[in-house]
Amino acid sequence: MKISYNWLKQFINTDLDVEEVNVILTDLGLEVEGLTDFESIKGGLKGIVVGHVESCEQHPNADRLKLTKVNIGDEVVQIVCGAPNIAKGQNVPVATVGTTLYNDGEAWEIKKGKLRGEASFGMICSESEIGLGDASDGIMVLAEDLKAGTPLSDIFEVENDKIIEIGLTPNRADAMSHWGVARDLRAGLIQQDKKNAIVTPSVSNFHVENRSKKISVNVENPELAPRYCSLTISNITVKSSPEWLQNRLKAIGIKPMNNIVDATNYVMHELGQPLHAFNADFIKDQKINVKTADKGTKFITLDGVERELHEEDLMICDAEKPLCIAGVFGGLNSGIKDNTTSIFLESAYFDSVSIRKTAKRHGLNTDASFRYERGIDPDITKYALRRAAILIEEISGGKVSSDADDFYPKKIEDFQVFLSFERINKLIGEKIDTDKIKSILSSLDIKVKNVTESGLGLVIPAYRVDVQREVDVIEEILRVYGYNNIDIDSKFNVSVSKSSKFDDYKIQNRIANQLISQGFYETMANSLTKKDYAELDSQLEAKNNVEMLNPLSHDLAVMRQSLLFSGLESLAYNINRNNQDLKFFEFGKTYHKYNQDFVEKKHLSLLITGKRTSNSWLNTEKNADFFYLKGILVSLFTSLGLSEIKFTDKETQTISEGLSINFKKKKIAEFGRVNSQILSEFDIDQNVLYADIDWDLVLEFIKNTSFVGQKISKFPSTQRDFALLVDEHISFNEIEKIALKTDKKLLKNVDLFDVYKGDKLPDGKKSYAVSFKFRDDHKTLTDKQVDKIMTKLQKQFESQLNASLR
Incomplete structure (x- = not known):
């Protein structure tokens, strides 16, 4: 936010130079981010x-x-x-x-x-x-x-000014004007024993010249427009603003338009109250209705864009049509033209939530909506109207031609808060004198209603919408008292204790590093996604979508139920930029609604497409496939201590050639090749492998898993092979289960090293070449022991699988 130092000094007379003022403002929380020089005429006409x-x-x-x-x-x-x-x-x-x-x-x-x-x-x-x-x-x-x-x-007056750039925080709506900044500056100067009074523009000269242009106002939605003030000014001449007014606006980056629009902008930046001027002759039947729009109504705004109104949009209308989106943006036809001779001037207090929703719905961000969204002062609505009316009279030649109408059915009361002395001392860390606290509160326009031994009963002005709790008041006291004035002990006593608490982030980082070492890139996608994605996966239901009440767009309408689709969006984005070899992983949450319950789940997703590794003289060109992804997952779970995983077939609407990974009879992951129909939705024409890991469930298993170290056996192992002829439907997983169940003591590992299908085999048969690794950790195995186990294995395969040796 830009503040003119010359303008600021019209509110508070100080002999401090601008650098000193900047220090005070920054200490008060209005951080000064920059200071620039302004000349009303560039170069100052020198030479x-x-x-x-x-x-x-x-x-x-x-x-x-x-x-x-x-x-x-x-x-x-x-x-x-x-x-x-x-x-x-x-x-x-x-x-x-x-x-x-x-x-x-x-x-x-x-x-x-x-x-x-x-x-x-x-x-x-x-x-x-x-x-x-x-x-x-x-x-x-x-x-x-x-x-x-x-x-x-x-001959020509050249104004030189200093422009203060303030990085205003969203909660400080009260400081969005020169008056607001001056109030804070006064509070800071009072702490330096400098009694500088605030001088506000006088409206004592306001008077109604005649009542020839009465426009009636009807507020149908007072909950959205709690206060609405208005009047008319007739016989105006629309022209360029006087030089001094143009210079004020130019100094803070506002482009002068004409004397009427400039006057409303000037008062907004002066007092913080947005105003709007309508062409009074354009108002049908001389009636104004403040009401919500009819759903689907078309309305053309000042920028020439036709917008479809929402039924919750508050509008300023005449007897037959909308004229303005209240507090946000004016209409194209009701604005001030060069031939305008009378105006209807509005100064209102609108509901901040309503304005914020309307502005977001239409993608509009104006100076007026910026202030209304954050909350303005309801007590200056009429004062600002009169101030603007006097200014417009001076620079346009017009005269006020109606009474200042003030619709204010229910006064917005100031906030009341009790401030505990004990609470102040506890939060600040040191005792501040009671008189000092009262002085600070007074400088902030916070009134002390009553005093007790334990604290103060306070009345907070309505313009301080950010100060509604005791802790807010303490924060105000501290920022004015000065953070630098709080003593800090030079000695700290720190006790360091070792926590045995499970560190899930440490586990997550370890897995992330493991995946990165295998060539993966970590992604972080938006949790908001398209509503239609739920229809692409048979495991998801649209009724379980967590929908946004006011989505920014159709593409960001719901919270995601799966990490797959946001991951495919990332793949498509990169593939379209000629990056075909990709390996992504993401730790992210999914969101679900089951009846009235909302559930969040953390998942780990992996996406692979293209080649396994980049081409080199050492690495031959080889695309990633199902078994490549399976190997990555096996190594991942092994590093987590979950080596006893089981695989079962899994095919869904989104995954073909897939498997589920189970641990202790619970599914912890599923993976496979993404269905081509899904890929076509993203214009991806190459194979994509996908794995979805239930990270919350994995962490639960890890917490209850003990890691026991084992020393390497000093005795040798021995290996035997079988070539088994089995039916085509028999999986290697079944062979592995039977083998490990047959001998649990000496059989350490079962591996498949070849699969053969061909004309030399009987119909409906295939051949598995399987190796068996044996070891006794206490002595050297003999051939007799191994032969005995191999015989048992052969019998079990023959009886359970109808297998035979080739």
């Missing part, structure tokens, strides 16, 4: 003087140039000029040699030169070239009675 044209002749070498002799006070110089309106006897602005001029902010220097062979010592300027206007089609002609050589800075 530009009045020149008298003593002669003007045709340039000998150019048809469109003139050769002039110009008296600039201390000498007569020759200047070549191309303006069509240059003539002998004129007084003109001359930029002398060495003067810096500005073109769209870019500086350039006037130098001696030659134009078509003739010397030129300076430049005769137009209005636009020196910042005194917009005219650029000819030179500026000055008054005849001016003396040659007079600096233009003595």
Whole structure:
């Protein structure tokens, strides 16, 4: 937020320089982020003087140039000029040699030169070239009675100002004006024993000239417009604002429009109260209705955009049509035009929640909505209206032509809070004198209603919407008292204890590092997603979506039930930018609604597409496949101590060629190849592998799992192989289960190293080449022991699987 120091000093008279003021404001919590210089005329007209044209002749070498002799006070110089309106006897602005001029902010220097062979010592300027206007089609002609050589800075007032850039926090709605900042500055100065009074603009001159333009007001939704003030001003002339007003607005980055609009902007930045001026002649039947819109109504705003209104949008309407989105944006046809002669002026207090929702629905963010959303002062509504009316009368020639109507059925009361002395001392950490506390509260316009031994009964002004609790008041006391004034002990006693609490983030970071070492990138997707995604997965139901009440867009309408679709969006984004080889993982939450209960679950997702590794002389080109992903998951769960996992077939609407991973008879993950129909929704035409891990359930198992270290056996292992002929429907998992159940003591591992299907085998059969690893941790195994186990294994395979040896 930009604050003009000259404007600020109109509210509070201080002899402090701006740097000292910046320190005070920053200490008070209004952090000053920058300080810039402002000149109402860029360059301040330095080096530009009045020149008298003593002669003007045709340039000998150019048809469109003139050769002039110009008296600039201390000498007569020759200047070549191309303006069509240059003539002998004129007084003109001359930029002398060495003067810096500005073109769209870019500086350039006037130098001696030659134009078509003739010397030129300076430049005769137009209005636009020196910042005194917009005219650029000819030179500026000055008054005849001016003396040659007079600096233009003595003729035209140049305002110099310091602009304070404040990084305003959202809770400080009361400081969104020069008056608001001045109030804080006064509080800070009082703590330095400087009694600087706040001087507010007087409205004592306000009066109703006549009552010739009465416009009736009906507020149908008082809960959305608790206070609505208005009046009319007639016989106005719409024109440019006076120079002083334009300079005030330009200083804080506001572009002047016309005297009526500028006056409303000026009062808003002066007092913090947004205002709106309507073309009164455009108001049908001279009636204003403040009401919510009819659903689906079309309305064209000032920016020329047609918007469809929501049934909860508060509108300012006349007898037949909407004129303005209340507190947000005006209508195209009801605004101030050059031929407007009478206006209806509005100053209102609107419900902050309603304004915030409306502004978000329509994607609008205006100076007015910015203030209404955060809360303004309901007590200055009528004062600001009168202030603006007086200003408009002064600069437009109009007269107030109706009484100031004030719809205010139920007064908004100030907040009341009890402040405990004990609570102050406990939170601040030191005792502050009671009189000091009262002084600080008084400087903040907080009234002490009653005093007891234990504390103070306080009345908080309604404009401090952020101060509603005892702790808020203590925060206010502390920021004015000064954080730097709180003593801090130079000695700290710290006790360090070792916690045995399970650290799930440590586990998460370990797995993240493991995946990163395998070439994965971590992603963090938006938890908001499309409503339609639930229809793409048979395991999800649309009725379980957690829907947003006011979604920013259709693409952000619900909380996600799965990490898959946001992950596919990330893949598609990268594939479209020629990154086809991708490995992503994400730790994220899913959100579900079951009847009236809301459930959050944490998951870990993996997505792989393209090649396993980048091409090199060492690595041959090989795409990632189902078994590559399975190996990654097995190593991941092994590192978590969950090595005894079981696999079962799993195919869904989203996953084909998939498996579920179970631990202790509970599903902890599922993985496989993403269905091509799903991929087509994202315009992905290459295979994608996906794994979804129930991270909450995994953590529960880890918490209850003991990690026991085992020393490496000093005895050798031995390996035997079988080539088993089995039915096509038999999986290796069944073979592994039977083997490990047959011998639990010496059989350590069962591996599949080859699968054969071909013409040499009977129909409906396939061959598994399986290796069995044996070891006794206490002695060396003999061939007889191993042969005995292999015989038992063969019998079990024959009896349970109808298998035979090849």
